[in-house]
Amino acid sequence: MATIVQRPQLSLLERSYFPAILGGLWITIKHFIKTLFGQTKVTMQYPEQKWDSALPEWYRGAPTLVKDEHDRERCVACQLCEFICPPRAITIKPAEFPSNGPWAKVEKYPEKFDIDMIRCIYCGLCEEVCPEQAIFLRKDYSITGLTRAEMVHDKEKLYELGGVRHGLVNKWNEKK
């Protein structure tokens, strides 16, 4: 069914465009002056100003490895995160503690721990699955690099980003 749109009847003055043009010019000059004198809130100047302080507590940034308060690594190289990682961004090469050493019961530690940040989707499943609370998603969101190799975070980089995390550690608890 055809719809007939009633066109508005414009007066001669309105048809001359002038009132609309002057109205438009008035609006734009108001915006110009307000921005010129800094009364308009404009966009944040990103690299200089960041919204880090406004990030929520549960923000999921780059996954990192953490150490405990005695500067010992928590990861036991169980590889659960490697298996659950949907984009397969994590590669772990476990190594064994010597069986006659004092930490023989711990059995394993990661010799290599790489997270490919090109692949990582920041889902947080690695943090959820970790039995030792060794991997956490921190608030770093600006992960950049000039080469693919640079975008792979190795163990050293992961600990540097992760820092220290206090709390329950099963790995180094002798009674467990």
Added chain:
Amino acid sequence: MSLMPSLDLFLQPEIFLVWTSALKTFVILGVVLTMVAYSVWAERKVSAFIQDRIGPNRVGWAGLIQPVADGVKLLLKENFVPGGVNKFFFSIAPSLAMIPSILVLAVLPFGSSLFGVPMVIANLDIGVLWVFAVSSLGVYGIVLAGWASNSKYPFLGGIRSSSQMISYELSLGLSVVPVFMITGTLNLGEIVQYQVDNGWMVFPAWFQTGAGLRDMTTESGSMFGLDLGKTLLWIPMMISFVVFIIAMFAETNRIPFDLPEAEQELVGGYHTEYSSMRFALFFLGEYAAMIAGSGVIVTLFLGGWSLPFVPDGSQGWFWGLVNIGTFFAKIAAIIFFFLWVRWTLPRFRFDQLMKLGWYVFFEVALINIFLTAGILAYLQS
């Protein structure tokens, strides 16, 4: 003593004319090209402020070195020539777009005088005719670019440009005829001098400059220099001014009449196939045309280099410099108006553009001439 003969040589009338003209040419070219570069910066800054953004602010303070960065970028880009173009016309078209707008500057009086030298490069008695003759050549650059590109969108842009220019050239030319009828001269310097003595064309009630205070005692001079004749002539002058400035928008391809390069319809219009410095020439030519056009508007209607209560260059070099500064400040104000309009209005449809040109502005400009003639005849009787 050995210096004197050479100085005498420089002060001989012919040689004096040559080297002062050359000096003026270089200085004006430098000033205007700088203005071109910075009007691009101003365009970006004004558009940003109107749209509640910040605009360029990375290169230099408030992005002031941005034009240099843009220039270097364009110089370093590959100068790509697509296959199938008409090479000769393709390469001369950018220059043809740039040169006319620069040539217009030759006849504009950009100041009163400095050390007794009149501040105009060529003091032609047919100044305004020169302006119209040369500035309408600019369309060749655009048409040739569109045609030589051998591509449909530039071609459409070129066609639009030529039909648009032809339509608006008429009203542009006709709208200034009343100015000549009142001043009785085509010489731009004398038109400015008339405005110095009798008030600006669009503000005839202005205090008179220079000789203004002395004129109060003469029979025609009142305090504001406003009498019946001026008030009556103000009406056609305002009509002329509005028609002229709108036609100038069309002539310089600015929004709301930027159909030759309508990005949304024609990709980039006539310069779609251009890159690197050739593209930059089109881009800069457009802004140079804008500056030249603003210069013509200022000269014809806004009193040129004059400002109320400011004496001209015969009162000392300081006032000469002030006059030059005034002229360029007025141009900057007009350019701001151009930018302001660009970021306010949408583009006209092509049929609306043609209709406006032929049905409205042409008639208005024509009637305005008769109106002015009638008023002048009434005043003389």
